[in-house]
Amino acid sequence: MKDAVQDFIHFLKIEKGLADNSISSYQRDLKQYITFMKEQEQLTNIEEIERHHIRSFLSELHLQGKSSASISRMISTIRSFHQFIVREYQVTHDASLHIEKPKTERQLPKVLSNPEVERLLNIEGDKPIDLRNKAMIETLYATGLRISELLALKVDDLHLLMGFVRVFGKGGKERIIPLGRHAQHAIQQYVDEARPILLKKNKNDALFLNHRGNNMTRQGFWKVLKALAKSQGIVKEITPHMLRHSFATHLLENGADLRAVQEMLGHSDISTTQIYTHVSKSRLKDIYKDYHPRA
Template sequence: MLKPALTDFFHYLQVERGLSDNTLKSYKRDLSKYLNYIEKVLQKTTWNEVVRSDIIGFLYTLKDDGNSAATIARTISSIRLFHRFLISEQMVNQDASLHIETPKKERKLPDILSTQDVEGLLAIRGNSPLQIRNKAMLELLYATGLRVTELISLKVSDLHLTMGFVRCFGKGSKERIVPLGDVAKEAVDNYLQYGRGILLKNGIEETLFVNQHGRALTRQGFWKILKSIAKDAGIKKRITPHTLRHSFATHLLENGADLRSVQEMLGHSDISTTQIYTHVSKTRLKDVYKSYHPRA
């Protein structure tokens, strides 16, 4: 019988491994399909009958059904863990999931803005404290390539406007120093002089960017602000809090910056993460060529 072993496995995941309901649902979804294939298609009655080629056949059906490489990779992980469980419980003599290769995940190119779109996004007019703050936030984000979490965590003490840099703490609390251009410096200085104090309403807050109540801005709050500004600027393409970071890196590389410097500014521990932006650059270059070369 096949199903009782699977029930025991799910019980093991829930009780002994303490997995969350969502993770458990993911395992159940993957392995229910696997069970159905072994039981209905191959008509096998024990897990001891299952061999490596059976698993490969099942994975091919997933691919034929249009499942992504990421989904197939996740399913392989589920199957591997299940077969290790069968071995540990002495329900089978050998692990049929050994030496099954995980497909490489398709690396989706990040969404970026053109320089014209960036100009439109940053063209925030008005002298209200919130408009001054929004201008400073977006100029700083595009000038430094900070993650949004890093931006909203910045303290006033992290700014070194005279020296032209900002200090931030990235993943794993890793500190890095990022240069700051003149336009961003001016926008942030303007916010410190004419925006932040009014928003604070005599309150005390270490965080650089605050909301209309004088409290630290949240990620969700920033996201709402960005969507509103993008809409007002007439930007139709998809935009997320990470879009300016992607655009910062791509535009630097397009204008001749070296990969190592961009890696350092972004705070990537592995340069292969930064290399995705070279692919974006090449793709954009091809698009420009096709659009403007008379014989493209």
């Protein structure tokens, strides 16, 4: 089983070209799955897994209180894995066939209001860290980047005179995203005044650096964002992805074309982008309720 998992992960990395975060997710799911098959079902060979073994595993996840979304993701992992071993290991049957995903309600993404965004972007101070924080948050809100995409930006990806940034998203797919004037100004000030100080004597082409001159990490930025939100009196539990959601929602609320927003977000399927139209409609209902005299 261990060899099959390693071969599958290698396939995802080399042939499918999945991002590191996606690879890690597959690895976590399969470790849990294979451990169950070995310890609970006493199976030692991948060919011994049958449909009832998979159902037992999914029942265990239910007992552990896993959400429908988590179980659905696990089923997707299991299906991909079994399809791979049928193809590559000449296994005669696919034990994951006809395993149905639980029905899940698609939750609307949480977004920041325009005043909350303005408060979050009201970063004062001219220290290198202040300028970096301002540039990072302005960039996230101006482009709708995923946090992994933001942290992967290199200095050469910037085209400030032209007013855009080049991004490599999921699967290494390139896209070009415009930058607003506020983001352009914040990035330019950071690159000119703060980044050389943070870089020290290091050689690093990453755009955003920590105080040691190394690449900014997800955990590091998360802490920065939470601290800034708290300092501005924002009581919502803010995440980096909430800025991506806010970027898309605010564009659509102001009349942006859905296809254009899809392109900027890097969604392969427009149905993924359409969730933000529901957020906009929900917001309109709230506004109507708050301001209409007979609502």
